[in-house]
Amino acid sequence: MLLLPCPWCGPRNVSEFGYSGEVVTRPDPRSVTLTQWRAYLYLRDNRADWASERWFHRMGCRRYFTVRRHRLNHEVHPTPDDGAAPKGQP
Amino acid sequence: MSRRYSAWALLRHGITGEAWPPAWRAPELKPSYSAVIVGGGVHGLATAYYLAANHGVTDIAVVDKGYIGGGGSGRNTAIIRSNYLTPEGVRFYHRSLRLYERLAAELNFNLMFSQRGHLTLAHSDTSLRTMRQRAEVNKLCGVESEVIAPEEISRLVPCLDTSDAVRHPILGALYHPPGGIVRHDAVVWGYARAADALGVHIHQDTEVTGIDVARGRVTGVRTNRGPISTPVVVNCTAGWSTLVAGMAGVRIPVQTFPLQAAVTEPVQPFLDPVVVSGTLHVYVSQTDRGELVFGGSVDPFASYSTRGSLEFAEGLAAHVLQLMPSLAPMRLLRQWAGLCDMTPDFAPVMGRTDVAGFFVDVGWGTYGFKAGPVAGEAMAECVATERTPELIAPFTVDRFAEGRLVGEKGAAAVGH
Numbered sequence: 339m340l341l342l343p344c345p346w347c348g349p350r351n352v353s354e355f356g357y358s359g360e361v362v363t364r365p366d367p368r369s370v371t372l373t374q375w376r377a378y379l380y381l382r383d384n385r386a387d388w389a390s391e392r393w394f395h396r397m398g399c400r401r402y403f404t405v406r407r408h409r410l411n412h413e414v415h416p417t418p419d420d421g422a423a424p425k426g427q428p
Numbered sequence: 429m430s431r432r433y434s435a436w437a438l439l440r441h442g443i444t445g446e447a448w449p450p451a452w453r454a455p456e457l458k459p460s461y462s463a464v465i466v467g468g469g470v471h472g473l474a475t476a477y478y479l480a481a482n483h484g485v486t487d488i489a490v491v492d493k494g495y496i497g498g499g500g501s502g503r504n505t506a507i508i509r510s511n512y513l514t515p516e517g518v519r520f521y522h523r524s525l526r527l528y529e530r531l532a533a534e535l536n537f538n539l540m541f542s543q544r545g546h547l548t549l550a551h552s553d554t555s556l557r558t559m560r561q562r563a564e565v566n567k568l569c570g571v572e573s574e575v576i577a578p579e580e581i582s583r584l585v586p587c588l589d590t591s592d593a594v595r596h597p598i599l600g601a602l603y604h605p606p607g608g609i610v611r612h613d614a615v616v617w618g619y620a621r622a623a624d625a626l627g628v629h630i631h632q633d634t635e636v637t638g639i640d641v642a643r644g645r646v647t648g649v650r651t652n653r654g655p656i657s658t659p660v661v662v663n664c665t666a667g668w669s670t671l672v673a674g675m676a677g678v679r680i681p682v683q684t685f686p687l688q689a690a691v692t693e694p695v696q697p698f699l700d701p702v703v704v705s706g707t708l709h710v711y712v713s714q715t716d717r718g719e720l721v722f723g724g725s726v727d728p729f730a731s732y733s734t735r736g737s738l739e740f741a742e743g744l745a746a747h748v749l750q751l752m753p754s755l756a757p758m759r760l761l762r763q764w765a766g767l768c769d770m771t772p773d774f775a776p777v778m779g780r781t782d783v784a785g786f787f788v789d790v791g792w793g794t795y796g797f798k799a800g801p802v803a804g805e806a807m808a809e810c811v812a813t814e815r816t817p818e819l820i821a822p823f824t825v826d827r828f829a830e831g832r833l834v835g836e837k838g839a840a841a842v843g844h
């Protein structure tokens with residue numbers, strides 16, 4: 339079972355959460371080229387080790403947060419900036 | 429040829445007790461090849477086979493970090509069909525189904541391809557509408573496909589609960605008679621054996637750890653068993669494909685998600701067609717051995733782990749029992765997972781890349797086993813002629829930057 343550390347509710351079973359993907363930085367829509375915008379939409383690092391991810395506590399406080407998760411062994415670490423949405427993230 | 433499998437060979441070996449020759453050799457790793465194919469799943473092996481058979485290119489190494497068929501090709505639920513949603517997709521998978529129909533004879537290997545029909549259930553007006561659209565697109569492309577009513581569904585699959593006293597009543601189904609299932613391991617082994625017979629080298633336990641590129645061209649690969657120089661590298665590594673592409677400095681829009689499946693104890697044959705329900709996130713078929721094979725949607729988050737989860741087994745059981753209540757006493761025997769290389773539009777990524785000599789055949793998601801033959805045939809042509817065959821032109825990697833996505837999700841998200 340995978341437990342995720344919600345910064346507001348504490349560790350909860352992963353089935354309570356929604357996964358909203360790798361943390362990506364949204365380019366500035368006023369100066370971005372179409373190619374850059376599409377790269378932002380479609381390209382991800384998809385690493386087989388540590389990744390920073392956004393999660394949504396769907397069945398709890400309904401807030402978003404960021405964790406570092408290992409994609410192979412599912413070890414999870416909270417991140418210090420919990421709660422503050424990076425640019426371009428919900 | 430003495431290596432041919434036949435009734436006569438079976439009789440001879442049965443009487444003499446003579447050992448069968450290995451189906452493929454374990455040759456020495458050469459320092460250079462005309463082409464290196466990374467990944468020994470159905471895609472890598474089919475590409476090697478068609479390069480040798482159709483284009484006379486035999487100086488090929490297929491390298492796999494584990495054993496052949498150890499990736500998705502040995503873990504899938506083996507559904508073959510061509511009733512997709514887009515004309516590009518339908519044409520492509522239709523060609524694959526045609527190749528599958530004569531593949532056992534061509535490879536001299538029993539693939540147990542069983543065209544028992546394929547049913548996709550509609551539980552809502554919206555899904556019925558998508559199925560009508562699919563049926564029309566299919567027919568225009570020459571693919572047998574039609575929407576049928578609950579009475580006919582009951583006749584084909586009597587154990588389905590077609591009453592309207594359920595949470596998700598069955599309103600109709602897309603029926604695809606030529607669809608079916610195949611013995612997936614046999615397809616992998618058949619291609620491996622046929623490619624080996626034509627001179628292709630298959631190297632298991634050989635992991636590619638780097639790709640050398642000089643002045644925009646591939647010059648070789650590095651492996652745990654030493655370097656190989658080669659002008660051509662084909663990336664057929666599915667769930668691991670972004671990692672291998674990254675070694676050549678190429679980015680592809682793929683994210684890796686596990687997909688789980690499960691199988692029950694064997695029972696008497698009672699289920700003929702493959703049955704899929706997108707709404708209930710589940711599909712089921714019965715193998716020739718009598719086991720029921722179940723699958724569903726990918727896990728809800730990206731991962732490279734092939735661990736199964738209790739959530740999956742529970743959800744699966746609940747949903748299957750809504751469709752077929754009489755299965756309640758059956759027991760699950762095994763549950764497993766494989767890695768799927770998901771793309772944003774549920775269509776593959778195939779062909780040349782910005783690095784000369786570096787080809788990709790990836791983005792096979794949850795639906796790529798059925799595409800093995802056509803993808804191998806097209807990739808072989810692409811490599812041998814250095815031109816993109818018309819059949820795969822819609823699937824090139826530049827479609828994402830150019831904004832021409834193929835939009836196959838409506839036909840591939842659950843019914844792989």
Ligand SMILES: Cc1cc2nc3c(=O)[nH]c(=O)nc-3n(C[C@H](O)[C@H](O)[C@H](O)COP(=O)(O)OP(=O)(O)OC[C@H]3O[C@@H](n4cnc5c(N)ncnc54)[C@H](O)[C@@H]3O)c2cc1C
Nearest residue numbers: 467469470471493499500501504505507636766796797798
């Ligand atoms: C549970 C499940 C059910 C499915 N059901 C269906 C279905 O019903 N119908 C259907 O059409 N499709 C289905 N699929 C999808 C299908 O299995 C895959 O799309 C298909 O098998 C991909 O084949 P492949 O040859 O591209 O990759 P794989 O078979 O995954 O092979 C890739 C190989 O690359 C090797 N590799 C990776 N990295 C390296 C490296 N660095 N160096 C060397 N080798 C490397 C791996 O060891 C692996 O053997 C299903 C998948 C799963 C997991």
Ligand SMILES: [Zn+2]
Nearest residue numbers: 344347395399
């Ligand atoms: Zn919470």
